[in-house]
Each structure stands twice: as C-alpha cells, then as structure tokens.
Amino acid sequence: MTSAETDEDTLIAGLAKALAHPARLQILRLLRATPGCIGGDIVDAVGLAQSTVSEHLRILKAAGVIRGQIDGPRICYGLNPDAMIALSGFLATLTAPANTTCCIPQPKAPS
Amino acid sequence: MTSAETDEDTLIAGLAKALAHPARLQILRLLRATPGCIGGDIVDAVGLAQSTVSEHLRILKAAGVIRGQIDGPRICYGLNPDAMIALSGFLATLTAPANTTCCIPQPKAPS
DNA sequence: CAGGCTTATCGTTAAACGACGATAGACGAT
DNA sequence: ATCGTCTATCGTCGTTTAACGATAAGCCTG
Numbered sequence: 001m002t003s004a005e006t007d008e009d010t011l012i013a014g015l016a017k018a019l020a021h022p023a024r025l026q027i028l029r030l031l032r033a034t035p036g037c038i039g040g041d042i043v044d045a046v047g048l049a050q051s052t053v054s055e056h057l058r059i060l061k062a063a064g065v066i067r068g069q070i071d072g073p074r075i076c077y078g079l080n081p082d083a084m085i086a087l088s089g090f091l092a093t094l095t096a097p098a099n100t101t102c103c104i105p106q107p108k109a110p111s
Numbered sequence: 112m113t114s115a116e117t118d119e120d121t122l123i124a125g126l127a128k129a130l131a132h133p134a135r136l137q138i139l140r141l142l143r144a145t146p147g148c149i150g151g152d153i154v155d156a157v158g159l160a161q162s163t164v165s166e167h168l169r170i171l172k173a174a175g176v177i178r179g180q181i182d183g184p185r186i187c188y189g190l191n192p193d194a195m196i197a198l199s200g201f202l203a204t205l206t207a208p209a210n211t212t213c214c215i216p217q218p219k220a221p222s
Numbered sequence: 223c224a225g226g227c228t229t230a231t232c233g234t235t236a237a238a239c240g241a242c243g244a245t246a247g248a249c250g251a252t
Numbered sequence: 253a254t255c256g257t258c259t260a261t262c263g264t265c266g267t268t269t270a271a272c273g274a275t276a277a278g279c280c281t282g
Contacts, residue, residue: 009133009140017131019198021240022120028205029120040258052241054260065205073249073258081206087130088206091199094139094176095192132270151228163271165230184228184279 008086015087018063023048024056028079031066037076119197126198129174134159135167139190142177148187 019025023046030038030045043053057077060066064083069076130136134157141149141156154164168188171177175194180187 006133006137009136013131013133013136016127016129019201020124020128020131022117022124023240025120025124025201026117032205048240049242050259051243051261055240058260070248073251073256075259079205084202084205088199088202090130090136091195091202094143094190094195095199134270159270160272161229162231162273166270169230181278184226186229 012086012090014063015065015084018060018065019087021056023053024060027053027056027060028065031077031079037069037071037074037078039074039076042077123197123201125174126176126195129171129176130198132167134164135171138164138167138171139176142188142190148180148182148185148189150185150187153188 019028026046027042030042034041040050042057043050046053046056048056057066057068061068064080066077067080069078130139137157138153141153145152151161153168154161157164157167159167168177168179172179175191177188178191180189
C-alpha cells in the first residue's frame, strides 16, 4: 500500500506528462477526429517543425497513448483508448467528493 | 473551433502538468484520504525536503487542484474536485472508441 | 515579550523539455 | 536503379523543472 502506490503514481504521472503539452493534446484531438490515417498532416496541423512533431509523436507512443502502424511509406497513427484507464481512474477518485470535513480540530498525537 | 481549442488545450495541458509528478499525485492521494487537515504531515509522507514539498503544493494550488485555508499557524489543504472536469472531459473524449477505421486507402489528392 | 512550530521564499545546481535545422533511413513509383 | 516522399534520429540551444539548504515570515502558547 506504500510501495505499490509509488509505481502507480509513476505510471499515472507518466500518462499525465504525455498530456501536459498543448501540441500533444492537439495531436490527440486530431487523431480522434480523423477518419482515415494521417501522417505528415499532423505536422501541417500543429504548425511546428517536422522533427518537433515527430518527437511529440514519439512521446505519445512511448506513453502508450497512441500506436503507429506502418502503411507503406507513411505511418498510420491511432489512439489507444485503453492507455488512459489508470489516469481516468485516478481522476474519478479525486472527483469523488469524499469529505468536505477539513480542519477538524484534531491535533497531532501526543508523544 | 480552431483558436478556441487552443485555449482549451492550454488549460488541459496545465492541469495534466500539475499531475505529471509522482510526488504531487501522492499529495493528492494523501489529501483525499486524510480525514482532517494536514500540514507538515505531507512533508513526512512524501519524504522530500520541506521546501520541495512546499513548491509542489504551490504548483497544485496554482493549477487550482487544491486549496489552502489558513488555520492558525498551519494551513489546511483540501482538494478542489471541480478543477479536473476539463481534463476528465478530454479523457472521456479519448476513451470513446470513435472509429477503428484506420489506414483507409485514401491517397492524397493529386495535383 | 520570548520561544517554538509551521509554512513560504530565495538562491543555487543538475537534469529534463521544447524546439529547430540538418541528416539519414525506408518505401513506393517511375 | 533512381527519384521523390515520408519519417525518425542527431546535435544544439535556450528555457523550465526538481531538489536542496538556508532564511524569513506568521501565528499560537507560555
């Protein structure tokens, strides 16, 4: 319950870090909305250099958020919906109101 | 639908960045599980220097994820469940299966 | 008022991120 | 076989982050 949560936290933090950039969110939006497969269109959409976009794609792929499938000379990227369950679960945990009881007059345990 | 989403992306990316560190996740877990209010107990729990923990708290507070309420000499930190709705909504968007249709043989428009 | 406790801030250092240009590799088409 | 296209990688630079110790500020208690 102590060391296990550390691994969980590392995993979730990695997922969150993958989402912690507007360009990557834009890429995810694009991948979700695009009916077919896209390659260099992502570069055109985000307005950054090709190498920069490739790096963002690499990060997203490393985090498991997207998956790339080679399609001839280009690569088909697609979302991996399962990747986010850990983060979604954590968010659901936070969103649960739980307790509004704050600042209970409960001093530190005496020695 | 184009420039508006940029702001959205910036907001969501900021929230994700706030979660993109194991220590901060641990703090959020702790705040959720703690019945009363805690102050320096967070320092003890995460095992980092007091100044480092204070910085993490500052980041979480700046992102709106937590709120601090002064309680005498100490400060009561509590979760702000409403902060995550934007990120949760985005995640729900991604989780939706949408389309598995990838790599449709739809070549680029000829010149 | 003095002491102790709790939290925030400052200054510093090492590591990681983001972005770019340039380059190299892979593949289909000609 | 050669060309053109698409993608990944490398090297670099500036900025940001994470972590720490030391220090200051705020507020109860005695």
